[in-house]
Amino acid sequence: MRIVLLGAPGVGKGTVAALLSQKYGLPHISTGDIFKEEIRKASPMGLRVKAIVESGALVPDSVVNDLMKDRLSRTDVRSGFILDGYPRTVEQAKAMDSFATPELALNFSASRRTIIERLSGRRVCPKCGAIYHVSNNPPKKKGICNGCNEKLITRKDDEPAVISNRLDVYDRVTRPLIDYYRSRGLLAEINSDCPIGKIDRIIEQCVKALSRVGNNG
Numbered sequence: 001m002r003i004v005l006l007g008a009p010g011v012g013k014g015t016v017a018a019l020l021s022q023k024y025g026l027p028h029i030s031t032g033d034i035f036k037e038e039i040r041k042a043s044p045m046g047l048r049v050k051a052i053v054e055s056g057a058l059v060p061d062s063v064v065n066d067l068m069k070d071r072l073s074r075t076d077v078r079s080g081f082i083l084d085g086y087p088r089t090v091e092q093a094k095a096m097d098s099f100a101t102p103e104l105a106l107n108f109s110a111s112r113r114t115i116i117e118r119l120s121g122r123r124v125c126p127k128c129g130a131i132y133h134v135s136n137n138p139p140k141k142k143g144i145c146n147g148c149n150e151k152l153i154t155r156k157d158d159e160p161a162v163i164s165n166r167l168d169v170y171d172r173v174t175r176p177l178i179d180y181y182r183s184r185g186l187l188a189e190i191n192s193d194c195p196i197g198k199i200d201r202i203i204e205q206c207v208k209a210l211s212r213v214g215n216n217g
């Protein structure tokens with residue numbers, strides 16, 4: 001099964017991707033992880049990506065497409081994959097169709113209120129990078145990292161005003177992508193607007209959508 005996940009930041013698709021990956025034995029491939037891996041290996045592409053990211057610019061479609069084409073030609077994706085963070089634009093989707101056409105695009109959506117609640121509750125340890133959530137995954141001692149006793153911080157990206165702006169950008173860039181997959185009959189809507197801890201409700205919807213693909217071989 002070749003599955004693509006779409007959805008705004010904070011919609012819970014990373015968590016769901018990890019669970020689906022386990023359930024179906026498919027690799028969970030995220031562009032963020034691929035960037036990090038290439039940078040770590042200091043490959044020519046990695047060095048290029050590093051320079052772009054450090055300049056604060058977005059990695060251009062052509063670079064992302066090359067990386068994904070390479071990743072999706074490896075043997076571990078023979079029976080399929082779960083893609084998280086790619087494609088992000090219609091241009092990327094068109095490029096992807098030339099080397100690995102998805103069979104299904106799961107579009108996760110939640111209300112703005114839910115997303116802001118989830119993201120703005122996130123706290124990060126500036127020392128070790130551990131991520132907590134004030135209600136979902138609180139540290140043992142309020143505001144303090146379990147591992148290193150460091151005071152936790154809120155990333156600038158997770159402040160409500162910034163989240164709102166990130167969601168606007170996401171909507172603008174991704175709406176055409178949703179239409180692209182809908183017009184090809186590949187879109188399944190997943191309502192992920194449920195309380196934290198009720199993730200099985202989201203998984204159920206995904207399994208149902210995926211069973212359609214499974215039945216087609």
Ligand SMILES: [Zn+2]
Pocket residue numbers: 125126127128129130145146147148149150
């Ligand atoms: Zn820490």
